[in-house]
Amino acid sequence: MxxxxxxxxxxxxxxxxxxxxxxxxxxxxxxxxxxxxxxxxxxxxxxxxxxxxxxxxxxxxxxxxxxxxxxxxxxxxxxxxxxxxxxxxxxxxxxxxxxxxxxxxxxxxxxxxxxxxxxxxxxxxxxxxxxxxxxxxxxxxxxxxxxxxxxxxGVVKTLLMGKLFGGTKNIYKILLMIILLVGSCILTYYYHAIAGTGIIFTHLFYIPIIFASIWWGKKGILVSVFLAALILISHALFLKGMPFLDDIIRAFMFVLIGGVVGWLMDGIKKVEDLYKTFTA
Structure with missing residues (x-):
């Protein structure tokens, strides 16, 4: 042999x-x-x-x-x-x-x-x-x-896997989102009710909108809808003499961007699930 x-x-x-x-x-x-x-x-x-x-x-x-x-x-x-x-x-x-x-x-x-x-x-x-x-x-x-x-x-995978802003515990994300939404309500009340102006402070609203869409996908559109309703209702209550069109457009953009980002994140989440299966 x-x-x-x-x-x-x-x-x-x-x-x-x-x-x-x-x-x-x-x-x-x-x-x-x-x-x-x-x-x-x-x-x-x-x-x-x-x-x-x-x-x-x-x-x-x-x-x-x-x-x-x-x-x-x-x-x-x-x-x-x-x-x-x-x-x-x-x-x-x-x-x-x-x-x-x-x-x-x-x-x-x-x-x-x-x-x-x-x-x-x-x-x-x-x-x-x-x-x-x-x-x-x-x-x-x-x-x-x-x-x-x-x-x-890169960073997208890190965000999706929950390594930022509270790790994998969803409660931390919810708490942070509540803080952001409360802050949005305070800003809206101050500028509409006290300052009496429609100054463009609403760009800050995209922070909770984007985070909600990243963390919860299409379900995060609820945050967009809430903020859209907030500026429309606030405008109706405190800015009666000012044009409504600008805030209508802003509200529409909130919902649109939240929906698109949420849809994209759901797609990436599916890829992440495949990644986890492949590397398990």
């Missing part, structure tokens, strides 16, 4: 480039790996050579799983950088294993009946090593995807 394994390893190591070229020719035209078709041929061949030349270390290592990481992580980073889908990269590995054995058989490595039996045993070990690589490639790919998601979500 050991003699046959050494024979197979020597063949793979010495003919790594030839096997890699055959694999590259296949993977670059195979209908299940279309993303490889446009890649530089030298780069694809190099991927194959790197793996086949690591075969000895992987085969003889006391802990093949750890030895496999040398290739697996580099392979995953390479195809992720080239935007190759995971399923295509995994099928490329399947082709890599197939060409390894096709080449060994073509070269007459299987001569005697005993060697053919030993080949089956070596095949089992080879399959195990490819299983290690497949698992590690998938694991590394997921790690890279998660890293990209974290970068792209």
């Amino acid at each position: 050991q003699a046959y394994a050494a024979k197979l390893i020597n063949l793979i190591e010495s003919k790594a480039e030839n096997i890699a070229k055959q694999w590259a020719a296949d993977v670059m035209k195979h209908n299940r790996t279309p993303s490889y078709h446009a890649l530089p041929k030298d780069m694809v061949i190099e991927q194959g050579v790197n793996f086949y030349r690591l075969f000895r270390q992987m085969s003889l290592a006391e802990v093949p799983y750890e030895e496999a990481k040398t290739f697996s992580w580099k392979y995953a980073e390479g195809f992720y950088r080239e935007k190759i889908p995971l399923h295509e990269a995994m099928y490329a590995l399947i082709l890599m294993r197939r060409h390894l054995w096709l080449y060994a058989e073509f070269q007459g490595t299987f001569v005697t009946a005993l060697e053919k039996q030993q080949a089956v045993e070596s095949l089992n070990r080879t399959i195990l090593m490819f299983d290690y690589v497949s698992y590690q490639v998938t694991e590394k790919y997921q790690e890279l995807v998660i890293g990209d998601i974290d970068k792209k979500f």
Whole structure:
């Protein structure tokens, strides 16, 4: 068994480039790996050579799983950088294993009946090593995807996950919203009832409107409706001699912006749920 394994390893190591070229020719035209078709041929061949030349270390290592990481992580980073889908990269590995054995058989490595039996045993070990690589490639790919998601979500993901303004406890958000709404009522009363002016202080109302939409999605439109009703009722009570149109437009914009932001946040929340499922 050991003699046959050494024979197979020597063949793979010495003919790594030839096997890699055959694999590259296949993977670059195979209908299940279309993303490889446009890649530089030298780069694809190099991927194959790197793996086949690591075969000895992987085969003889006391802990093949750890030895496999040398290739697996580099392979995953390479195809992720080239935007190759995971399923295509995994099928490329399947082709890599197939060409390894096709080449060994073509070269007459299987001569005697005993060697053919030993080949089956070596095949089992080879399959195990490819299983290690497949698992590690998938694991590394997921790690890279998660890293990209974290970068792209940024502050939005932080807000959605409740890491600002009170953490995940909804009671803190409610308390803060009550404070903002009370402040809005005080401002409205002061400017309308005491100062008797329709000065544009209502831009501050967008603070609670935006926060409500971010935190509660489309349900946050209730805050927009409340503030819209507030300025309209206040205008009717305290600014009877002043044009109503400006405040009607402002009230409409409150509801519109609150609704649009809430709708967008609900969409992002669905993406966040997928993110949590993917990273669980």
